[in-house]
Amino acid sequence: MYTVLKIIFTFVFSILIVGCSTNFESTNQVNDSAFLQLEGNFLNTQLVLDQGTPIELTKDAIKTFSLNGKEVTRFPISTGKHSLTVTRSGTVIVNRVIYVSNSNTFEVVVP
Numbered sequence: 001m002y003t004v005l006k007i008i009f010t011f012v013f014s015i016l017i018v019g020c021s022t023n024f025e026s027t028n029q030v031n032d033s034a035f036l037q038l039e040g041n042f043l044n045t046q047l048v049l050d051q052g053t054p055i056e057l058t059k060d061a062i063k064t065f066s067l068n069g070k071e072v073t074r075f076p077i078s079t080g081k082h083s084l085t086v087t088r089s090g091t092v093i094v095n096r097v098i099y100v101s102n103s104n105t106f107e108v109v110v111p
Helices: 002-020
Strands: 034-040 045-049 055-057 065-067 070-077 080-088 091-100 105-110
Touching: 034 080, 034 091, 045 070, 080 105, 091 105
Parallel strands: 034 105
Antiparallel strands: 034 070, 045 055, 045 080, 065 070, 080 091
């Protein structure tokens, strides 16, 4: 009888040890891009990002959508530091240096 209990105990103990030693791994994949989102009075302006080529922000040139009752537009940008300038009729109305990280959307309200 003692031997049977000893075998059962050894079996249960070994099952517990094997069950507790399992390995679990997970991988989190982070989107390595970000977005610049403009809202407000951005139509009929020009956007210059990092002293690049100006982007005409007209109804025909860009895609806009409604977000929380406001008309907005989004541009994919790389993560990191960026300078942005928005001009209307040659007058600078927004001049900022921004920093965006992975999977973030940086929102700029154009007056």
